[in-house]
Amino acid sequence: MRAAVLRNTGDDKVEIRDDIELGPVGAGEVKVKIHATGVCHSDVSGMNGTIPQPAPFVPGHEGAGVVSEVGEGVTGVAEGDHVIVAWSAPCGECKFCVDRKQPNLCVNIQFGSMGKIHFSQDGNPVFGFAGCGTWAEELILPSQGVVKIDPETPHEIASLVGCGVMTGVGAALNTAKVTPGSSVVVFGCGGVGISAIQGAKVAGASEIVAVDLVDSKLEDAQRFGATHAVKPDDLESAKQSITGGDGFDFAFEAIGLPVTMRSAYDNTRRGGTTTVIGVGGMDQQLSFNAFELFFDEKTLQGSYYGSADVRSDFSRMLNLWKHGRLDLEGMITRRIGIEDVNEAIADLRAGTVIRSVITF
Numbered sequence: 001m002r003a004a005v006l007r008n009t010g011d012d013k014v015e016i017r018d019d020i021e022l023g024p025v026g027a028g029e030v031k032v033k034i035h036a037t038g039v040c041h042s043d044v045s046g047m048n049g050t051i052p053q054p055a056p057f058v059p060g061h062e063g064a065g066v067v068s069e070v071g072e073g074v075t076g077v078a079e080g081d082h083v084i085v086a087w088s089a090p091c092g093e094c095k096f097c098v099d100r101k102q103p104n105l106c107v108n109i110q111f112g113s114m115g116k117i118h119f120s121q122d123g124n125p126v127f128g129f130a131g132c133g134t135w136a137e138e139l140i141l142p143s144q145g146v147v148k149i150d151p152e153t154p155h156e157i158a159s160l161v162g163c164g165v166m167t168g169v170g171a172a173l174n175t176a177k178v179t180p181g182s183s184v185v186v187f188g189c190g191g192v193g194i195s196a197i198q199g200a201k202v203a204g205a206s207e208i209v210a211v212d213l214v215d216s217k218l219e220d221a222q223r224f225g226a227t228h229a230v231k232p233d234d235l236e237s238a239k240q241s242i243t244g245g246d247g248f249d250f251a252f253e254a255i256g257l258p259v260t261m262r263s264a265y266d267n268t269r270r271g272g273t274t275t276v277i278g279v280g281g282m283d284q285q286l287s288f289n290a291f292e293l294f295f296d297e298k299t300l301q302g303s304y305y306g307s308a309d310v311r312s313d314f315s316r317m318l319n320l321w322k323h324g325r326l327d328l329e330g331m332i333t334r335r336i337g338i339e340d341v342n343e344a345i346a347d348l349r350a351g352t353v354i355r356s357v358i359t360f
């Protein structure tokens with residue numbers, strides 16, 4: 001079958017292959033025919049090594065499609081069900097899933113499926129990115145890694161919910177719990193940043209300031225609910241006029257760089273909340289002086305997969321979309337075939353798209 005393969009970590013292009021094979025569907029597993037899959041920045045982070053991932057691998061973790069086969073013992077989904085792929089799925093049994101009510105932090109399924117190799121080429125193993133690998137016509141996943149949805153939902157819309165939308169909207173609603181009437185600043189206006197802006201709007205924030213270096217992204221941000229859109233140099237004056245210089249109630253970082261994480265913290269008001277969504281490198285450091293953490297009483301937190309319980313939150317996202325509260329169609333900048341995925345990767349690096357969606 002057809003799939004995109006990254007041969008070596010650090011390569012900037014993927015190969016489009018027609019000779020990728022899948023093994024048999026094991027007990028507790030499902031085979032999914034992918035109909036739509038987004039090109040997310042984390043795929044690029046996996047390609048360049050920021051996110052650890054053995055190669056060769058099939059990238060892609062933001063996908064939706066139809067279950068084509070179920071393995072022994074699978075009861076939750078059946079052949080023909082429309083599903084969204086969850087790249088970090090809850091096992092449903094561990095402390096994170098049950099006692100702590102933080103199923104997004106359960107790694108049992110993800111780490112388990114990362115260790116299983118489902119793809120091959122000429123008999124040689126090919127990994128799936130983050131235990132998924134949705135840039136393929138079909139893939140095999142643990143049954144917990146798919147969430148059944150209303151079959152009326154267009155696959156392209158559903159695919160976005162699988163990563164970027166859940167991550168960004170979830171960061172605003174679940175992680176930060178943005179409050180009505182609050183002031184918000186969002187650093188980075190790619191798919192996740194735009195989703196955080198939409199989440200802040202859904203939550204009833206009164207001012208939402210988008211910060212980005214790219215003019216077209218600032219225009220996009222306003223289309224999705226940002227009340228102000230500024231370049232980094234103009235942020236200080238926006239902060240002065242909106243917050244009287246105090247800083248914002250909520251700040252979100254959706255880039256993954258120490259400098260913007262630090263700036264998000266600095267632009268949060270005393271007692272406010274800074275939420276880091278961007279994925280930075282393990283070798284990059286962020287520093288704080290030992291006085292400010294105490295004195296400013298800010299909450300600094302990460303947000304992993306939008307603090308979501310995918311089993312209920314995917315349909316919650318789709319409900320918001322269905323009722324016009326989230327604009328997901330507008331986030332799809334380009335629809336492409338898998339053969340054009342290298343162009344989409346280049347567009348993402350250049351910052352000229354919110355999302356390119358591959359359809360099969």
Ligand SMILES: [Zn+2]
Nearest residue numbers: 091094097106
């Ligand atoms: Zn678990």
Ligand SMILES: [Zn+2]
Nearest residue numbers: 040042163164
């Ligand atoms: Zn993603």
